[in-house]
Amino acid sequence: xxxxxxxxxxxxxxAIFVLFCMKYVWPPIMAALEERQNKIAQGLADxxxxxxxxxxxxxxxxQMLTDAKAQAADIVAQAQKRGNEIIEESKTGARSEGERxxxxxxxxxEQEVVQARESLRQQVGNIAVSGASKILGQEISPDSHAKIxxxxxxxx
Amino acid sequence: xxSNPNPTPTEYIQHHLQxxxxxxxxxxxxxxxxxxxxxxxxxxxxxxIDSLMWAIGLGALFCxxxxxAADNVTSGVPGKFQNFIETIVEFVQGSVKETFHxxxxxxxxxxxxxxxxxxxxxxxxxxxxxxxxxxxxxxxxEYQKIVPTxxxxxxxxxxxxxxFLMIYYSIKIKGIGGFLGExxxxxxxxxxxxxKVLFIPINLLLEGVGLIAKPISLGLRLFGxxxxxxxxxxxxxxxxxxxxxxxxxxxxxxxxxxxxLQAFIFMMLTIVYMSMAHEHH
Numbered sequence: 076x077x078x079x080x081x082x083x084x085x086x087x088x089x090a091i092f093v094l095f096c097m098k099y100v101w102p103p104i105m106a107a108l109e110e111r112q113n114k115i116a117q118g119l120a121d122x123x124x125x126x127x128x129x130x131x132x133x134x135x136x137x138q139m140l141t142d143a144k145a146q147a148a149d150i151v152a153q154a155q156k157r158g159n160e161i162i163e164e165s166k167t168g169a170r171s172e173g174e175r176x177x178x179x180x181x182x183x184x185e186q187e188v189v190q191a192r193e194s195l196r197q198q199v200g201n202i203a204v205s206g207a208s209k210i211l212g213q214e215i216s217p218d219s220h221a222k223i224x225x226x227x228x229x230x231x
Numbered sequence: 232x233x234s235n236p237n238p239t240p241t242e243y244i245q246h247h248l249q250x251x252x253x254x255x256x257x258x259x260x261x262x263x264x265x266x267x268x269x270x271x272x273x274x275x276x277x278x279x280i281d282s283l284m285w286a287i288g289l290g291a292l293f294c295x296x297x298x299x300a301a302d303n304v305t306s307g308v309p310g311k312f313q314n315f316i317e318t319i320v321e322f323v324q325g326s327v328k329e330t331f332h333x334x335x336x337x338x339x340x341x342x343x344x345x346x347x348x349x350x351x352x353x354x355x356x357x358x359x360x361x362x363x364x365x366x367x368x369x370x371x372x373e374y375q376k377i378v379p380t381x382x383x384x385x386x387x388x389x390x391x392x393x394x395f396l397m398i399y400y401s402i403k404i405k406g407i408g409g410f411l412g413e414x415x416x417x418x419x420x421x422x423x424x425x426x427k428v429l430f431i432p433i434n435l436l437l438e439g440v441g442l443i444a445k446p447i448s449l450g451l452r453l454f455g456x457x458x459x460x461x462x463x464x465x466x467x468x469x470x471x472x473x474x475x476x477x478x479x480x481x482x483x484x485x486x487x488x489x490x491x492l493q494a495f496i497f498m499m500l501t502i503v504y505m506s507m508a509h510e511h512h
Contacts, residue, residue, distance in 0.1 A: 085388025
């Protein structure tokens with residue numbers, strides 16, 4: 076236990092080291108630590124915000140998907156309905172067209188029958204007249220006997 | 232003792248406990264002491280060159296290391312060295328924040344300097360006791376004590392500095408009246424002014440002893456622990472060389488705890504004292 080001037084020397088060097096530390100060591104390290112703390116806090120806040128945004132976007136996507144699905148189903152249903160309608164329409168069209176064609180053909184046939192009957196009657200009249208004239212040996216004027224011929228024709 | 236190749240155990244221990252003293256000898260004038268008697272004759276006007284040299288060297292090492300880290304410090308991803316320094320700084324800052332609630336530019340750097348410096352000085356205790364003294368003896372320097380904290384001048388130098396800071400901040404924060412009031416008006420107090428005055432000497436005695444005990448105990452605690460540790464290393468070194476490791480290894484491992492703990496205690500008490508100086512009771 077011999078106290079001497081060393082004590083004073085130690086106090087002076089201690090003061091110098093503390094001052095040095097206070098001026099050149101502590102402030103920059105503290106500033107960096109604080110800055111990093113802020114950076115990390117900012118990063119965490121950003122991450123949280125990002126997560127929230129992602130959640131929102133996911134919800135939006137879900138909504139859009141549901142909408143699109145509903146729309147697609149709607150379109151398909153509409154198309155099916157329209158298709159059925161078209162088929163139905165063409166069926167009806169075809170049926171009526173067939174009906175019309177049939178009717179037209181029948182009318183034609185009937186008209187032909189009438190024509191054929193008419194010409195047949197004409198020919199039979201003529202044949203009858205020529206036959207009769209041959210039988211009678213004389214000319215029978217078609218004009219003078221037109222009445223009789225007509226009656227004959229009516230009877231055929 | 233350098234002249235004596237086969238010292239007795241007592242001589243060996245005394246040689247190891249003798250500082251390298253530069254001082255004014257009554258007969259020789261300014262010179263290095265060649266024996267403990269010569270050193271004692273120098274009285275107060277002497278310097279322990281070895282203690283000061285190692286302490287200042289280690290303090291400079293601390294400043295250099297931490298300045299290097301502070302110069303290259305980045306708030307981005309820290310490197311290994313920066314990480315190491317930051318761990319220490321954050322540990323000290325955490326201790327300061329826990330205990331010291333005022334605002335001060337000084338307490339943080341003060342605590343950091345004390346912790347690292349005292350730790351480095353204590354760390355010299357783990358250097359084999361004979362290694363450095365032998366090396367110095369080879370170049371003709373007789374005495375060499377390499378653990379500055381085993382020198383009571385060094386530890387009291389630290390604790391007195393802390394004590395002066397304590398007084399300074401007490402007076403600065405509370406005023407001279409507040410500081411004297413704390414010394415004289417408690418723990419005993421009374422509503423009656425006459426009894427209050429009667430209590431003043433008793434309070435002054437109690438508080439005064441408490442105040443003076445702080446730096447003394449702070450310095451002597453560190454000194455005592457390290458001195459005892461060093462002494463035991465020296466005693467172990469007296470054993471035959473093939474037996475030394477059986478004791479020196481366990482003691483050194485235990486001492487790793489002691490040197491960190493003592494540095495921590497010194498820092499913690501400094502923070503507590505500074506906190507007491509800043510707070511009103």
